[in-house]
Amino acid sequence: MTDEEYMQLALNLASATKGQTSPNPVVGAIVVKNGKVIGMGAHLKRGEAHAEVIALQMAGNEAENADVYVTLEPCSHYGKTPPCAELLIEKRVKRVVIATEDPNEQVSGQGIEKLKQAGIQVETGILQEKAEWLNRHFFHYIRTGQPYVTLKTAASLDGKTATRTGESKWITGEAARLAGHDLRHTHDAILVGVDTVMADDPSLTVRRPNGGIHPIRVIVDRHLRTPLSSKMIQDKEAPVWILCTKEADEEKKRQLENRGVQVFSFPSINIDVRDVLTFLGKKEITSLYVEGGATVHASFVENHLFQEIVCFIAPKIIGGRDAPSVIGGEGIASMEEITSLDIVSLDRVGEDIQIVAIPKKK
Ligand SMILES: Nc1c(/N=C/[C@@H](O)[C@H](O)[C@H](O)COP(=O)(O)O)[nH]c(=O)[nH]c1=O
Numbered sequence: 001m002t003d004e005e006y007m008q009l010a011l012n013l014a015s016a017t018k019g020q021t022s023p024n025p026v027v028g029a030i031v032v033k034n035g036k037v038i039g040m041g042a043h044l045k046r047g048e049a050h051a052e053v054i055a056l057q058m059a060g061n062e063a064e065n066a067d068v069y070v071t072l073e074p075c076s077h078y079g080k081t082p083p084c085a086e087l088l089i090e091k092r093v094k095r096v097v098i099a100t101e102d103p104n105e106q107v108s109g110q111g112i113e114k115l116k117q118a119g120i121q122v123e124t125g126i127l128q129e130k131a132e133w134l135n136r137h138f139f140h141y142i143r144t145g146q147p148y149v150t151l152k153t154a155a156s157l158d159g160k161t162a163t164r165t166g167e168s169k170w171i172t173g174e175a176a177r178l179a180g181h182d183l184r185h186t187h188d189a190i191l192v193g194v195d196t197v198m199a200d201d202p203s204l205t206v207r208r209p210n211g212g213i214h215p216i217r218v219i220v221d222r223h224l225r226t227p228l229s230s231k232m233i234q235d236k237e238a239p240v241w242i243l244c245t246k247e248a249d250e251e252k253k254r255q256l257e258n259r260g261v262q263v264f265s266f267p268s269i270n271i272d273v274r275d276v277l278t279f280l281g282k283k284e285i286t287s288l289y290v291e292g293g294a295t296v297h298a299s300f301v302e303n304h305l306f307q308e309i310v311c312f313i314a315p316k317i318i319g320g321r322d323a324p325s326v327i328g329g330e331g332i333a334s335m336e337e338i339t340s341l342d343i344v345s346l347d348r349v350g351e352d353i354q355i356v357a358i359p360k361k362k
């Protein structure tokens with residue numbers, strides 16, 4: 001097998017753990033000697049062994065003079081576990097092939113430097129783009145201190161998210177909705193506006209045949225209108241954080257807190273999206289999945305504060321001037337203000353289409 005094929009194997013291991021390692025990156029490692037795989041590993045959870053440690057443990061003494069493929073630069077600092085760069089040196093491996101360097105300016109390149117100084121051959125950049133895309137949440141969070149924002153929309157062919165009477169179950173089919181649950185699993189938090197809570201009474205939990213990790217459920221609700229009878233307040237399935245303004249009713253705040261909800265008052269009259277992202281970043285939320293509705297989506301689009309949009313489109317027509325569309329708010333006046341995107345992928349999902357796109361670099 002080629003270096004790329006072994007690296008792809010390491011990337012497959014890493015991608016299998018997406019959603020469970022936060023706020024750490026996903027990392028995969030493969031140990032190869034004389035064309036045989038003698039060790040493999042992935043980082044499974046924060047505070048637990050790194051991918052290289054697991055793979056080298058499996059390789060045992062065979063690791064000496066072996067090639068090691070790892071999707072992210074081996075760490076060189078003492079975190080919750082000793083540095084992997086030192087372990088690789090101690091095990092006297094021959095060569096380390098790395099997909100991408102650590103995005104953290106403070107440590108970027110240090111692990112590689114240590115390996116080279118110990119006489120180990122180092123190659124970088126193998127399947128680098130794939131590795132960076134796989135860890136885009138982590139890279140964005142390390143570079144900005146704010147969560148990577150993924151907007152998720154589900155609409156009919158004519159861009160409607162419900163009928164004019166507010167009915168929306170279901171526009172997209174089972175397969176698309178399941179894909180939506182996969183996306184909930186890979187994000188630390190999910191955000192909706194209180195209008196969506198009032199209209200849909202959503203659970204926002206991960207419901208997949210093989211289970212998953214429920215994201216923290218964040219509701220933007222300036223005046224604490226969220227009904228105490230809402231599924232999210234009643235089900236105790238995952239944390240609920242409600243963001244309100246300082247004018248919100250104290251009594252309602254107490255009632256919500258008595259039901260285990262964490263209520264956070266923002267000082268401003270309106271809750272600014274920038275403040276929400278700074279707040280969530282400080283709470284170690286590395287990725288935020290925004291399910292809507294249209295007003296909330298608009299606030300992220302108008303402020304250019306999203307990194308990715310995942311659009312599910314059903315081959316159905318709803319029509320109606322009063323039927324809600326995907327992005328609400330004021331909207332742009334001139335075409336100069338348009339938000340242009342690059343399509344990353346376009347797939348059929350059951351009977352529907354899934355488009356993943358990212359804002360064009362300015
Ligand atoms: N109406 C639709 C969606 N609707 C998305 C949101 O408006 C819903 O409130 C949310 O998914 C409900 O979450 P739940 O209670 O956890 O199931 N999303 C979709 O992908 N297809 C749809 O046809």
Ligand SMILES: [Zn+2]
Nearest residue numbers: 050074075084
């Ligand atoms: Zn490490």
